[in-house]
Amino acid sequence: MKALVATGEVGEPVRFAEVAQPQPGPGEVLVKVEAFSVNRGETFQLEAPQPGWRPGKDVAGLVVQAAADGAGPAVCRRVVAHPPAGGWAEYVCVPVGSVAELPDGLDAVRAAALPLAGLTALRLLRAVGAVAGRRVLMTGASGGVGHYFTELAAAAGAELTVVTASPERGRRLVELGAAEVVHDLGEARGPYDVVLESTGGANLPVALARLARRGTLVWFGQASRTPVTLDFFDFFKGPESATLRHFHYADSDVPYGTDLATLVRLAAAGRLTPEIGRTAPWADTAATLTDLRDRRIRGKAVLTLV
Structure with missing residues (x-):
């Protein structure tokens, strides 16, 4: 073949x-x-x-x-x-x-x-738990994961801010349910209950500083391919009792097929684009x-x- x-x-x-x-x-x-x-x-x-x-x-x-x-x-x-x-x-x-x-x-x-990007978005949403009424920040939102997560999280009631370098892509994310678009992470006002960080490099410490008290930062990507330097003294001076968590989409007890069936059902019903x-x-x-x-x-x- x-x-x-x-x-x-x-x-x-x-x-x-x-x-x-x-x-x-x-x-x-x-x-x-x-x-x-x-x-x-x-x-x-x-x-x-x-x-x-x-x-x-x-x-x-x-x-x-x-x-x-x-x-x-x-x-x-x-x-x-x-x-x-x-x-x-x-x-x-x-x-x-x-x-x-x-x-x-x-x-x-x-x-x-649907598969890799959709599975990642669906499992990210599951990892952070209930988002209704919570302020959520997502970096690197222009790709497939960002589009799917925006649609899923907005439907679940999140107040979502997305970071994207492109105004055109930002407009589409607003159409999918994002409450706010910023083109530089430093413009994100915060504080946020949940931060989803996928770029790494210099962005992760900046994103961490946007967390609210008892907030959670989920690190799920390294798109910049630049090592992260994190000063934990800054972390201790920042959001009280915050959580820093690593995420990988494959780390789940749910079979891929089960979550793929969910993505298929949502896409067929017009609820996932x-x-x-x-x-x-x-x-x-x-x-x-x-x-x-x-x-x-x-x-x-x-x-x-x-």
Whole structure:
């Protein structure tokens, strides 16, 4: 079968290759991929790829071989899936616990934009707990996670301030429910009950200073790729009894498939909007990855095989 493999080259991070079609193991289904989305974090992984690794964690397509034990979706069911790797290919094996069936009204392009960003946003909201009436600040809100979280948190009653460098992207976040947009973290007035920080570098100490008494800062990303220096004496002088917490979307007792089903239900009902900045044939994957890394794409980028 045809698949995209990592090259380790900056100008052309992936290329097509012929690889063996995967064979599903116990508890896995074989999916014929119709569309996949790419994530900015994957562009960083492609800079120094591990031997034998093939990229691809967000896919939508058709089940062509069901799990041997009968668990999960049957053959010919349309699904969205979150495999551990290898999804930028004609076929991919996925554990049944990482798959959700799609209704007729949700196409493969929108579905493929859901997994990583949607799972992160949904699980961030779960991690911070009830947000109704609480002041929430989110940095780095221009990407897929920011769009999904804005829509989910606003629907849950949060008073959300988002940080984005682009006025255009800020306007869209207001449409999705953000109460306020700032273009520099220093402009955020605070104090905030919850701060969600995804950029790292110099921003994390600034964000921490915006916390209210007994507030919580959740650190869930390092988009700047710059180390953080944190003076804990400043922390002690700041918000009393505040909490600093690290978050990773994979650290959950809930199977991916269960949360994917929630995202599918919300998207099908029009309560969650995949923000897709580019749809292109998968022959354009290398160029799309470069544009995504350099922030020339707003929201999600989806590549199609059909």
